[in-house]
Amino acid sequence: MFLDDFTFDLESFLKNVSTHPGVYRMYDKQGNIIYVGKAKNLNKRINSYFSKGAKDLKTQSLVAQIHYIDITVTPSEYEAYLLESSLIKKHKPKYNILFKDDKSYPYLALSHHDFPRLYGFRGKPDKKATYFGPYVSLASMRETLVLLQKIFPVRQCEDSYYKARTRPCLQYQIKRCSAPCVNKISKETYAEQVDLLKRFIQGKLSSVLEEVSNKMHQAAEQHDFEKAAMLRDQLTILTKIQQQQIIDQVSLRSFHVIGIASIMQKACVSLLEISQGKVEYDRHWFIDIDMLQEKEDVISAFLLHYYLSDQSRNLWPEQVILPEGSKVSSSLLSAIEKKAGAKLQWLIKTTGINAKWQKLAMVNAKQKLQSNLQSLSQYAAKFTALQTWLNIEEIRRIECFDISHHQGEATVASCVVYEKQGPVKSAYRRYNIEGVTAGDDYTAISQALHRRLSSGVQADNLPDVIVIDGGKGQLHKAEQALLQFDLQNTIQLVSLGKGVERISGKEVIYRGFDSTGYHLPAYDLAFLLLRQIRDSAHDFAITGQRKKVAKRQTESILEQIPGIGAKRRKALLTHFGGWQGLTSASASEIAKVSGISAKMADMIWHALH
Template sequence: MFKTQQDFDLSSFLKNLTPYPGVYRMYDGEGNLLYVGKAKNLHKRVNSYFNRGAKDLKTQTLAAQVNFIDITVTPSDYEAFLLESALIKKHKPKYNILFKDDKSYPYLYLSDHVFPRLSGFRGKPRKNGQYFGPYVSLVSMKETLTLLQKLFVVRQCEDSYFNNRSRPCLQYQIKRCSAPCVGKISEEAYQLQVDLLARFVSGKLSGILQEVSTKMHQASENEYFEEAARLRDQLILLTKLQQQQFVDKINDRSFHVIGLLGLETKACITVLQVTQGKVTDDKSWIVNVNNNTESELLEAFLAHYYLDEHRTIWPKEIILPKGHKVANSLLQSVEQRADSKIRWLIDAGADNAKWQKLAMINAKQKLQINLQSMSQFTTRFLALAKWLNKDNIHRIECFDISHYQGEATVASCVVFDRGGSMKSAYRRYNIQNITPGDDYAAIAQVLERRIESGIEAQNLPDVIVIDGGKGQLKKAQQVLHAYKQEHNIQLISLGKGVERISGKEDIFLGFDDQPHHLPEHDLSFLLLRQIRDAAHDFAIKGQRKKIAKRQNESVLESIPGVGRKRCQALLRHFGGWQELVRASVEEIAKVKGISHKLADEIWHAFR
């Protein structure tokens, strides 16, 4: 249980703290995790926060809030780096430098199956199996996936599709799959392909050619001529690839280049992936500086990116930004994680200097674009605040209602702050128990749900924008009045206006029946229309998904003998609508409780 100030003696804790390496976690009086840090010497590092002397504002603010400190001693700096990285990603402490887009990293994934499936994957790895990556971008992962599909005959289909095949699919015909689903390859031979693929992706090509050649001759001697021919074709492709790689190594090398630039309150870190002398991919992160030095940002990034627990692909060389010091313990930890020596270049000369310059140019361009975009939003927010005669506006939310002929009603909520759209805060609401087509009731329902949750979470917006006229606005006013928020939240609605074109809308303010008009290019008007359009697009996408699902459900449940339970059984068996629609009569009949006659009716219903 979390300790309070009454039973935690900070001075005694600091005095008796261990000098071993480890990770420390700082909490406030409410039990919220403020900061996670690592240390070679926990005693020196943690005490430094509370010693007298000059400290930056961030450290002073953090130390003033600390109510309790917890530590974890680790065997070495390496384990401390790994644990710190994992804790930051899991808990997202307020005062840590966060690179929040882990889930966007693409991987290759080999499933944990008797006949493993090879596929692309984005997100946090959760399923059992082998992961290869992360790749710098989705494009590079897909290119690698395409190459592997040509080299190794490993299946790419979903398990639900694989489990219900009665004959080979097109992938087998074009030699992109060995059709394990119908017994065209033995488990042993398939596992060989999986092992070869895993070694190939990990960069261990040297022994693969000899192994394939040996297996090919064994198959020929045993008169498995079809298998021998397939291995021969594979050997030819691998040989050509190795020859190409040999030529490329002579001409140039492959490596990562990191660029770093800080301007104002933001910093940009860019990674360029250089393959055979050409930039094949790049990725960038924009982070808040928060009084951290650029070297501290660089170290935080290296720990985040290269100490990822699922990383399996490593560059042989990494060119770091010029003029920045990086702790040797961190570099050693990355090499230990990679289980190989990495060439680190900081004071690069000649040819490497041009790559450093290119990475810096990329970082500068992306940071300037981000700051310009932020500046535009800040200017528009200030213009809107001035027009509304408000001191400040930090958060705007816009709601829109979408339905299809009165059915499948969906409400969307988009969120913007001074930095732009906050897509992680976007929400869709399924509207229920209203008269079909009643947009007024839909607005009332979604605002009730939003304000109730906002009061509890203490994250209510300063401004709520509604796509609609006086009717929707009055319903919204009633909701705000019921929750006593009429003085805290400014209501705005955008009506279509007489001409019903963008730029000529009627603007209605909450608790004011008079329409207002602004010039088409007024900054505050541009902001309101941009937010309204985002809400409209978000609602339409959600409503279309709902309609597609309902149409499929309607088709299936209209068949005599198919009720809710059988519908769910079919979807569970095939893993979704897409595979069910594709399935043959024989495959559908394999589902428990589905006769051959009923399967035939289901198959014809989708045709």
């Protein structure tokens, strides 16, 4: 009934892997972990290994040996980093350690000055600084550095820049430096911040929180309200980080967390084994279930399979966190405890940290099940189901449109494309919508469809079905567009309205030139396909809209820097190939742009960070 592995479909996995932060493990044919990595976006990071771009020999060799990839979703990137570090130390994958020597690892360094400088370092550590690391990648080190700069106002500038200052730089103004260069902070207070920073890097968050809180109250009692306000802001950020944390919680207990997700006649059970607050193992099983089976039946069957099998077990958990709402017979739990030779604590109704673990196991089960269901054969079955429901002979290509905007501005329309093999991401498109009233989704969808149909008629690459995210209003605009191009008998229109309850799985489906609102069962294959495509379009639209807003904000930042006019802005963008390249460049790299002095480059770098 329960299977520990399954045939791995790499192509399907790459298309459907989660966009959450998390850790990925790559295995060879023998089942050995050959690489462990972490990602802010698992989908983008894992897919980058298999893109067509030039790769170094190490990556080429790694990719050639990959036989299977597994992931663990984490609540935030911070937990992903901690879990990655733990797994590398435990498994020592060869591609994490053999292709780097001590000179190539990135570190965080804290200089030994009276007012120490925090900076990234790559090379062989010496006695001129205290080093923290090594970090697995340069990106990990840089991300940690940016986080630390936001929390602790310790200087990052080089000595030559530091000694030449006569007034605070932009870093002081944005509260990322306490300006020791112009005596804005005492040596003692600065040393306190450095000590907090050291302890934070070492993972002693609880003690840092306690000390910052105490110092804040002391400052307030002494009527040093400026210092109290600074510590209050620092405490707010640190508290937020603590609330997001799960994996590095200081704990001596050992426990298991079980999550379950089911769709139609397929279910996935996910098991996290936790030791001292860290994930030691992440396992999952796919099972076929009858529609009449209840969730507790699946959980009971799993407990029987995993804990009461003939396999000998030397280590038992102190606690087992079961899925929310589970109902398991006391006799089964007693039998497990008898085999364990100890009383186990079974948790179902959870709060606090246990509730976060419970949710994480559920997220992992859901992600693994979705990846399994979204295989090539599943897409073919879904397409067939939609063909039957729409009563058309064949569907080769489906396109879905969605509109996203930020407070009525930066409106973007997305178009995602699906074929029987799954999403065709190379054909995804975004349309910048201009000249419409803020928040007017009707006119925006009309503009996007006119542009798509116009180019499609010329190139003869029209879809068989167009899906609209919206109700009758959006559908009516789409109908007008089809009529204008005389395509009403060529393309089938479908829209997904939110319905009265506005609950996913209970959307109202409308068909083009048909005012009837249709409802399909939540797990109908045709309905699942429509919802999946709609969700992809929504995510793609939001991503595009956020990039557009970020670009405008970056443009605004550059325009505020004295001496940076249109000509220099153009030179910067041309040199780095866009905003992303510019924001990731160092001050010395920016200084290489024609017309940009070293001083101006430093101003630009500080403004963008």
